[in-house]
Amino acid sequence: MNDKLTKSRFSEIQAKTDKYILGNYSRYPACFEYGVGDYLFDVEGKQYIDFQCGIAVTNLGHAEADIIDSLREQADRLFHTSNLFYSREQAELAEVLIENSFSGKVFFCNSGTEANEAAFKLVRKYAVMSGIPNPVVLTLKGSFHGRTFGAMCLTGQAKIREGFGELITGIDYIQENDTIHLETMFEKYKGRVAGVFVEPILGEYGVIPLEENFLNKLRKLTEQEKSILVFDEIQTGIGRTGKLFCFQHFNFAPDVMTLAKGLGNGFPIGAVVIGDKFINYLPTGAHGSTFGGNHLATRVAYETLRVILTRNILANVPALSEYIVRRLKVIQSKYPKLIKEIRGRGLHIGVECTQATRPIVLKCLDRGLILNSTNERFIRIMPPLNTSIERIHEAMEIFEQVLGEFNS
Secondary structure (H helix, E strand, O other), X not given: OHHHHHHHHHHHHHHHHHHHOOOOOOOOOOOEEEEEEOXXXXXXXXXXXXOOHHHHOOOOOEOOHHHHHHHHHHHHHOOOOOOOOOOHHHHHHHHHHHHOOOOEEEEEEOOHHHHHHHHHHHHXXXXXXXXXXXXXXXXXOOOOOOOOHHHHHHOOOHHHXXXXXXXXXXXXXXXXXXXXXXXXXXXXXXXXXXXXXXXXXXXXXXXXXXXXXXXXXXXXXXXXXXXEEEEEOOXXXXXXXXXXXXXXXXXXXXXXXXXXXXXXXXXXOEEEEEEHHHHHHOOOOOOOOOOOOOHHHHHHHHHHHHHHHHXXXXXXXXXXXHHHHHHHHHHHHHOOOOEEEEEEEOOEEEEEEOOOOHHHHHHHHHOOEEOEEEOOOEEEEOOOOOOOHHHXXXXXXXXXXXXXXXXX
16 A cells, blocks of 8 residues: 555656656656665655765765754845845855865856856956957867856757757867867967866766866966966866865866856855956956855855865765776676776766666666766766765665676
């Protein structure tokens, strides 16, 4: 009787979703009721290991006690007043972001795509105010920067941009990790490159890390051309790669950095960190957000950063990453015809397969392991930063068993 009741709950939710919600998502067949740490539980009571983290969002897992306490405390006091007034929560969060990244100022918004829209407007405003003739913004061919119109136009993947009519002009795309093509594009648009957007790891395109020599060349060229270098750290930021921000693995800082996803550990918030040289190119009235930086979101984000920075979380990421990669390489040695390549940095790990990966991820879901299939033949593995070796072992056991069923 109880089994029928719980199964009917999912069926009812699925039916209401199909009836009332726009069908623009290809959803996996699960509906979650609650989460604890790196576990999720669905409406039927089934337990899952969450190694997707809401697409690199819940970097501290679910129901982290200190974050919940801060949310409740702030909810009892104040949700929202608007950016017409000062906010203690905003000021404290901005201070932590600047003190742990690079000197500048912060703009708050609600999401990653909004952060990239703001950064795009900053670059365009800089071009206009600096008198750059016919300015061009460069991004990477495999990039993904969001779904709003401007962010979509910045995205290099043609499939994301197709079907929406005429796009924003003055954008062109560089082949990632190709320094010759990079130099060619700067030569082609010499004196016209207002800015360059890059993800230090191309997540949606298959977890492709940008090589250090490519990034160093890019930094040199942007400095020579007085172009704004924007790091889209929406997916790589907030500890995902083992540093608080991925740019910290290199010997330079970007001019601008966009953040979201893990910043609120599941609570919607976005931010743009703008270096000192460029803070005057979004003057008063040039951009804004009604909900951006509201008291509740910034309080939760502050607590998320406090937890990450005051516990031994970042220091453990390299060891956890090494263990996962080692296990994956053992699995690859067993199924070399199925697994083509393993790559990534920290706990942002991709497995490139030789066949479609959605059926593999669906089978893993059925066995109680949540992963993410992207770009048809890639699986992304993104555990919480505070997961354990024991949980990784459990997950890799399931993953290996499932891959064995698909190996041919």
